[in-house]
Amino acid sequence: xxxxxxxxxxxxxxxxxxxxxxxxxxxxxxxxxxxxxxxxxxxxxxxxxxxxxxxxxxxxxxxxxxxxxxxxxxxxxxxxxxxxxxxxxxxxxxxxxxxxxxxxxxxxxxxxxxxxxxxxxxxxxxxxxxxxxxxxxxxxxxxxxxxxxxxxxxxxxxxxxxxxxxxx
Amino acid sequence: xxxxxxxxxxxxxxxxxxxxxxxxxxxxxxxxxxxxxxxxxxxxxxxxxxxxxxxxxxxxxxxxxxxxxxxxxxxxxxxxxxxxxxxxxxxxxxxxxxxxxxxxxxxxxxxxxxxxxxxxxx
Numbered sequence: 127x128x129x130x131x132x133x134x135x136x137x138x139x140x141x142x143x144x145x146x147x148x149x150x151x152x153x154x155x156x157x158x159x160x161x162x163x164x165x166x167x168x169x170x171x172x173x174x175x176x177x178x179x180x181x182x183x184x185x186x187x188x189x190x191x192x193x194x195x196x197x198x199x200x201x202x203x204x205x206x207x208x209x210x211x212x213x214x215x216x217x218x219x220x221x222x223x224x225x226x227x228x229x230x231x232x233x234x235x236x237x238x239x240x241x242x243x244x245x246x247x248x249x250x251x252x253x254x255x256x257x258x259x260x261x262x263x264x265x266x267x268x269x270x271x272x273x274x275x276x277x278x279x280x281x282x283x284x285x286x287x288x289x290x291x292x293x294x
Numbered sequence: 295x296x297x298x299x300x301x302x303x304x305x306x307x308x309x310x311x312x313x314x315x316x317x318x319x320x321x322x323x324x325x326x327x328x329x330x331x332x333x334x335x336x337x338x339x340x341x342x343x344x345x346x347x348x349x350x351x352x353x354x355x356x357x358x359x360x361x362x363x364x365x366x367x368x369x370x371x372x373x374x375x376x377x378x379x380x381x382x383x384x385x386x387x388x389x390x391x392x393x394x395x396x397x398x399x400x401x402x403x404x405x406x407x408x409x410x411x412x413x414x415x416x
Contacts, residue, residue, distance in 0.1 A: 134331050137315045140385035147387070157297055162323040163304040164364035170308065174359050180307070184295050197399075199406040200416050220396035223333035225389050226380040231341035237351045240344075250355065260298055264404070272416070274301035281307060288358050289302050290351075292337050293295040293313035 157266050170287050179250050180286035181208065181257035182277055183236050185229065185294040186218040194218070201263065203276040205256040212239050219294050221262065235294045254284040262293075296322035310354045312337040320367065327367045328354045332374045333384075339372075346372060 142153045170177060187206055188194055191214065198204070206215070212232035222229060233239045236257070244250045258277045263269050281289065296319050299309040303325045310326040313319050314334050319327050330337055330350065339347030350370050357368050374380060383389040392400060410416045 134316045135381050135384050136317050138317050144385045156318060157322040159323045162325055162364035163300055164325050165303050165306050165308045167308045167359050220392055222335035226333035227335045229335055233347050234336040234339050234341045237338045237347060240348050240351045269297040274298040277298055278302055278305050289307050289309045291295055291299050291309060291311045294335055
């Protein structure tokens with residue numbers, strides 16, 4: 127086993143090497159910041175058992191059995207209700223490790239079943255009525271000025287207290 | 295995704311990110327991160343392993359409630375497999391990240407997006 131396989135995959139290095147070999151001269155500039163915003167959970171002012179949990183994912187979900195909408199060329203944030211059973215959802219995401227795994231089990235990347243169970247068990251207060259899909263974007267500007275503000279707007283409308291984000 | 299987490303957090307909503315690309319998420323910097331050393335695709339537990347999925351989600355909720363400093367990473371205690379060879383060919387010519395059809399769609403959508411942007415429609 128190489129040293130690298132003994133620890134996590136360095137995707138930034140791998141991506142750089144991969145696309146250099148494909149002829150792309152300029153490496154992708156992955157987002158980087160020197161400081162990290164932090165909203166202490168205590169500021170919510172209530173325990174998790176009373177919090178409404180919002181969910182965001184990059185898994186590009188669609189409903190099964192419903193004719194797929196044409197691809198949105200603008201790749202804007204969209205939402206689906208969280209009360210759809212996961213069996214009725216499927217991922218349209220193509221960028222994942224298709225050699226090693228599958229996206230067949232929704233709860234392995236969008237844990238709606240478990241969140242609903244946690245509500246029933248009183249661990250969290252509620253799940254927001256809808257969850258948001260955000261595309262993995264090349265443009266930091268689009269994510270920061272268009273997509274993230276839209277998610278914030280929807281979460282405020284839904285009175286979300288805390289957010290779970292899953293990167294597929 | 296990391297940028298969205300930062301934006302929510304800056305605007306008063308505590309966040310936790312679940313992911314499998316540790317270097318990318320930590321390079322950006324997010325308030326709270328649950329890292330699984332798994333192939334890209336299953337950040338909240340192995341497919342069909344309900345107990346593991348529940349544990350991973352619990353780690354994230356605990357982190358939401360208990361983290362005291364920004365940039366906290368929790369590493370889940372699970373291995374994808376005893377054999378780590380799945381990592382060897384990630385993003386190599388032997389295993390292109392996207393299949394040819396997905397690559398074609400990606401390039402097409404990139405061009406379409408550029409055209410929309412140039413036309414001031416986004």
